[in-house]
Amino acid sequence: MTAAPQTPGIRLDAPAPGWAISADVVVVGSGVAGLTTALGCAAAGLSTVVVTKARLDDGSTRWAQGGIAAALGEGDTPEQHLADTLVAGAGLCDEEAVRTLVTEGPGAVHRLIAAGAHFDTSADGVIELTREGGHHRRRIAHAGGDATGVEISRALVEAVRDAGLRTIENALVLDLLTDAAGRTAGVSLHVMGEGQHDGVGAVHAPAVVLATGGMGQVFAATTNPAVSTGDGVALALRAGAEVSDLEFVQFHPTVLFLGTESEGQQPLVSEAVRGEGAHLVDASGVRFLLGQHELAELAPRDIVAKAIMRRMREQDADHMYLDARHFGAAMWERRFPTILAACRAHGIDPVTEPVPVAPAAHYASGGVRTDLHGRTTVPGLWACGEVACTGVHGANRLASNSLLEGLVFAERIAADIAALAPLTAGEPKSPDGLSALPPIAPEARAAIQRIMSLGAGVLRSDDSLRQAAAALEEVHRATADDGEKIPEPGVESWETANLLCVARVLTAAALEREETRGCHWREDRPDRAAADWDRHLVVRMAPDRSLVVTRTDSTAFPPTVLREHQP
């Protein structure tokens, strides 16, 4: 592990913890990454606490539809999965990380099945596999047709309950705690509502694993649930950790279009629908992806999203259509019951009419920078799943690699922590010496989301990003310069501070990367600039809240300073 960068000495403005419990490991988040890590740590005999923001099954995992990609089918190999992943990642995947993912993936899926997850199988018991964008073969295992995440979540929550793990639900984690020697000593958190612990408290532990999921709520329209407010990335930055590749936000091409004013979580229409033969068409029924890519509608996600955006612009339309009427009612009901119900709930019947779709924010390909054991640049802090940047996704995640990444790297993290045990930490230092970041008024959330969708969305430019950066600073200044506007510390205002923090970093990175690559689409820099930009952008926070942006190749720790973005 590398030495920790100097911590910025920043914390959220919150009351001192009024209660505390202790454990060997605290896992923050309860999706596939968090629960798999927790189960692995507990199985290794480590006392483990899971802290989660809502209920155990309320994270992003349960919303996953398409499935989990792994070389499970006859004739498929990890090498082929590796090749597809590298192509999607547009030159920025860490090949060793991808090799780890694809070789350990099939075993991890079988262990998940052994833990109780039921995948769809044929009559003779063979796992059914589907296709999604960027995969050259059927490689996606699914459950309940299009309810893969629900099933994985169910199985893992049940396993956690059976194992008797300590869990704290409805708890927003605030900051990393450290001891006098700067070692990780746990987390502070705020528990909402009734329960054994209420208000601000602490879990003291020498090992902290962030598995807090994504940050889709930083945009006005997203497939992510309400809990995805970038809390883990913001916490890691305040703790002095490096984050990487945040400019690579994946916009899912086919999200049910509910109108231009529709905000918050939007219903996903899985790529697996295209994998089973649905066509993307414009209002005249023309399949506009034919001839644009050898895989047509099953091209990697960024290519499909861009093709949709271009067609929308050419035709001055605000959405396109996904046509799968030829599936017929029986197939829709058996294979895509969740999507069918969501469409019908909004008055659209995919059996008889094309489904209106448009791209929306879906997945953060970047996150807290980790090595192959999930270790971050802060000793004692690990990160797993969407909150992490393992190097697996590069500039654009391959469809259905995310559940797999959560599984594989969770197993590695649990093994790493178990191998390091017993870890020790002293008493957590009082946070009094740290500068307190003011909470941001919850009313600013909608403004942040609008700023980001307008300036740092699927299409970006130097101009739009500069305007977004200035508007975000104005949101901060409006609170910081006017004491009366500083809201009472509380869950919504802390979340809004986290959203503002990740929005700033994302915008700074997107401004810095002067090229188009993967899911980062700069209108003013339409080409990929390989020689200059076969590199990653790494960001950390300085004590004055400025962002230190550096450029590095995938393995060079620590990177050299490029530029500082003043607050």
Ligand code: SIN
């Ligand atoms: C989908 O089902 O289209 C989403 C899969 C993913 O994001 O990997």
